[in-house]
Amino acid sequence: MPELPEVETIVRGLDKRITGDTIESVWIGSRPQILKSPAASIAAALEGRKVVRVHRAGKHIVVDLAGAAGTTLSAGKRGSRARSTGGSVKKTRKKAQDGSRADEGVRATPTAGQWIIHLGMTGRTVVCEPTDEIAKHTHLIAKLASGRELRFIDPRMFGKLSVHASGFDPGGIEPLEVTEDQFMALFRRRKTPIKSALLNQKLLRGVGNIYADESLFRAGIRPRRRASSLTKDQLRRLYRAVQEVLAEAIALGGSSVSDYVDADGEEGFFQLQHRVYGRENEPCLVCKSGIRRIVIVGRSSHYCPQCQK
Numbered sequence: 001m002p003e004l005p006e007v008e009t010i011v012r013g014l015d016k017r018i019t020g021d022t023i024e025s026v027w028i029g030s031r032p033q034i035l036k037s038p039a040a041s042i043a044a045a046l047e048g049r050k051v052v053r054v055h056r057a058g059k060h061i062v063v064d065l066a067g068a069a070g071t072t073l074s075a076g077k078r079g080s081r082a083r084s085t086g087g088s089v090k091k092t093r094k095k096a097q098d099g100s101r102a103d104e105g106v107r108a109t110p111t112a113g114q115w116i117i118h119l120g121m122t123g124r125t126v127v128c129e130p131t132d133e134i135a136k137h138t139h140l141i142a143k144l145a146s147g148r149e150l151r152f153i154d155p156r157m158f159g160k161l162s163v164h165a166s167g168f169d170p171g172g173i174e175p176l177e178v179t180e181d182q183f184m185a186l187f188r189r190r191k192t193p194i195k196s197a198l199l200n201q202k203l204l205r206g207v208g209n210i211y212a213d214e215s216l217f218r219a220g221i222r223p224r225r226r227a228s229s230l231t232k233d234q235l236r237r238l239y240r241a242v243q244e245v246l247a248e249a250i251a252l253g254g255s256s257v258s259d260y261v262d263a264d265g266e267e268g269f270f271q272l273q274h275r276v277y278g279r280e281n282e283p284c285l286v287c288k289s290g291i292r293r294i295v296i297v298g299r300s301s302h303y304c305p306q307c308q309k
């Protein structure tokens with residue numbers, strides 16, 4: 001399951017590959033499970049639009065789009081040229097009204113809309129040539145003006161595709177942007193185990209199971225400890241550990257990005273070497289005690305009984 005560092009890696013790869021390109025047309029498969037917006041709305045929001053940026057919000061991939069919705073490619077091109085020369089909002093709006101499928105829940109604005117991709121468990125994005133074989137479980141193909149295609153593939157269909165007008169916000173604070181003070185305030189009064197608080201997406205967005213376990217190990221805190229029982233010093237150590245673990249994983253991911261985005265996706269990522277996650281009964285890398293595994297609100301948690309208090 002892709003976690004924040006993997007999504008960040010994918011996002012950087014996509015940003016490099018498709019920013020500046022225009023989506024000419026979109027094919028959407030017949031499986032509705034992954035569509036959080038109606039297929040017609042997604043097609044209308046994407047077709048004729050230029051990709052201006054790909055970024056991350058929690059574990060969501062956010063594709064910022066410009067150009068009038070639902071217009072033909074030539075109209076889309078005219079729209080974006082108008083903007084780059086300081087074209088007026090009025091002009092763009094008019095284009096949107098002209099478009100036959102414009103505005104199905106998605107308003108045309110000058111910085112016209114966002115395409116949100118959540119990879120779920122097994123979702124992946126692939127930028128490839130149109131002649132490349134279409135993988136099983138391909139749910140969306142966006143034909144790009146450059147001649148390439150962006151495909152979304154998801155065998156287990158826990159992924160989600162949707163479109164938003166602008167300012168998509170999944171809630172919570174970005175773990176890589178949260179300040180130490182904000183971090184302390186988020187967890188100080190929580191009565192829940194610190195592990196579940198770390199996984200609570202309304203507090204920090206995008207910290208998953210693996211990185212929560214690894215951060216708690218580095219901070220020397222047992223996953224079951226009540227968040228409110230942690231000292232300031234422990235919270236401070238946890239803050240630093242979360243940042244460190246995510247940054248290290250992103251740095252490692254950066255080198256494997258081409259494999260993941262271009263190829264069939266089986267290559268995966270260079271993983272951060274896990275110190276506790278998935279190492280039940282194996283010796284702790286620090287003290288040689290056996291790593292323990294417990295279940296907290298349905299999720300496996302791994303810790304060292306000696307190093308974590």
Ligand SMILES: [Zn+2]
Nearest residue numbers: 284287304307
């Ligand atoms: Zn240990």
